Amino acid sequence: MTKSHTTTGAPLFADHPFVQELPAPLVAAMGRVAVERTYATGDILLREGEPAREFLLVVSGKVALEAVMPARPRLTIQTVGPGEVVGWSWLTPPHRWRLDARAVKPTQAFAIDSDILRTLLDEDPANGYKFLLHLLPFIAQRLENTQFQLLDVHGD
Amino acid sequence: MATDAVAFAGADASVQGQSLVPVPYVVRSLTRETADTVTLVLDPDHGGERPRFQPGQFNMLYVFGVGEAAISICGDLEQRDRLVHTVRSAGKISQALSEMPPGSTVGVRGPYGTGWPLDKAVGKDVVIVAGGLGLPPLRPAIYDLVRHRDRYGRIEIIYGARSPKDLVYYSEIQTWRARPGLRFQTTVDTAGRDWYGDVGLVTARLPDARFDPANTVAFLCGPEIMMRLTAQALETRGVPPAAIYVSLERNMKCAVGICGHCQFGPEFVCRDGPVFSYDEVRRFMTVREV
Numbered sequence: 001m002t003k004s005h006t007t008t009g010a011p012l013f014a015d016h017p018f019v020q021e022l023p024a025p026l027v028a029a030m031g032r033v034a035v036e037r038t039y040a041t042g043d044i045l046l047r048e049g050e051p052a053r054e055f056l057l058v059v060s061g062k063v064a065l066e067a068v069m070p071a072r073p074r075l076t077i078q079t080v081g082p083g084e085v086v087g088w089s090w091l092t093p094p095h096r097w098r099l100d101a102r103a104v105k106p107t108q109a110f111a112i113d114s115d116i117l118r119t120l121l122d123e124d125p126a127n128g129y130k131f132l133l134h135l136l137p138f139i140a141q142r143l144e145n146t147q148f149q150l151l152d153v154h155g156d
Numbered sequence: 157m158a159t160d161a162v163a164f165a166g167a168d169a170s171v172q173g174q175s176l177v178p179v180p181y182v183v184r185s186l187t188r189e190t191a192d193t194v195t196l197v198l199d200p201d202h203g204g205e206r207p208r209f210q211p212g213q214f215n216m217l218y219v220f221g222v223g224e225a226a227i228s229i230c231g232d233l234e235q236r237d238r239l240v241h242t243v244r245s246a247g248k249i250s251q252a253l254s255e256m257p258p259g260s261t262v263g264v265r266g267p268y269g270t271g272w273p274l275d276k277a278v279g280k281d282v283v284i285v286a287g288g289l290g291l292p293p294l295r296p297a298i299y300d301l302v303r304h305r306d307r308y309g310r311i312e313i314i315y316g317a318r319s320p321k322d323l324v325y326y327s328e329i330q331t332w333r334a335r336p337g338l339r340f341q342t343t344v345d346t347a348g349r350d351w352y353g354d355v356g357l358v359t360a361r362l363p364d365a366r367f368d369p370a371n372t373v374a375f376l377c378g379p380e381i382m383m384r385l386t387a388q389a390l391e392t393r394g395v396p397p398a399a400i401y402v403s404l405e406r407n408m409k410c411a412v413g414i415c416g417h418c419q420f421g422p423e424f425v426c427r428d429g430p431v432f433s434y435d436e437v438r439r440f441m442t443v444r445e446v
Contacts, residue, residue, distance in 0.1 A: 062352075062354070064347075064355065065355075066349075073348050073349070074348065074349055075346050075347070075348065076346060076347045076348070076349070076351065076355045077346055077355065078355050078356050079343075079353075079354045079355040079356060081354075081364075102349075104352045105352070141360070144357075145356055145357060145360070148357055148381070148385075149345045149346065151381055152318065152345075152379070153287060153316070153345075153357060153379055153381055153382045153385070154287045154288050154316040154317050154318050154322075154344070154345050154357075154358070154378070154379070154382065155287075155288050155318060155379055
């Protein structure tokens, strides 16, 4: 993984679209531990099989989610842009990434340590539930995307 | 001689003034767009100009000895000396069309059907969404939008294909992208590492599109499920269903609304379409057997 730049503190974290409707105390707690990351084109943000230690909120740029199959070229199955999030494998065991994520443009993101975030959500189940409700559309979108790829939505 | 709208008199056979007799055209050139798709440029065999058409209309192309297929017109309205059709090889007739060498003769009758209502887009933002081979029927409209750019508000075009190698008109898309006041987004279902563009559904690109929903006209063309999902997304954003237009595809035979092959609910796609307002056809687009 290449991280060309890492700084603590995230003055614009509260402006990220993902957190706009989350409870303010949760946003504040997330903001305190969020770090800003900058990735150059081609940098790998996360790699399949490795421990899922971060939740990423994309601020700018573009990230490709890639499936890696032995003896076959990598396949990008979705791109994620500003305002979207990358990765939820940290939520459920075995807490390992199921895809690769690669920056296809210079990309900025906020990263939150997943151990800390899980603890925040566990300790406040009401806000944890709201967080999951907020994350669910992104998961559903990936599922829908896969469904429509099977239906060949962009076909003939 | 018939006395009603249908007249069969040898070479003059017509229905409501629309000729059923193919006119010979000569293949001037054939350009390969993708592995299975070509663009044919046809010259009138008799010289002179081809008939006028509206963006979104189609012709019946006749490969002599093989058969006839409905193919959208995808050339420039202003280029009166030629007909342009983009064809994907998907059956006997389209395969034969895809393999026609320059100089061979094709029968053409048309143009038929309804077109994209560009007049209703004047003074408004225009959103165009194409999927797969849905871009060719929209290309004449794009030419017109580009030529008369000052007539319209924002122009947002989103084009989705299965993969980067399935994108047609790729170099022309780069030209359109370079024009001020027009945004052209492309997305694909899946891609390799050499693709730096977007991957995902066309609907995932809509949030990036800038337009005033209440003052927008949208033209959608592609697989029906894509048009349905896009129309729903546009409606959710506030675009009135009557301002959304879709181009339907059915098995068209006569092209003049008499044979019934392309019946879609109460409509004949060849005669009443292929371009319909979403408002008119939405109730049939979710019926499993129409």
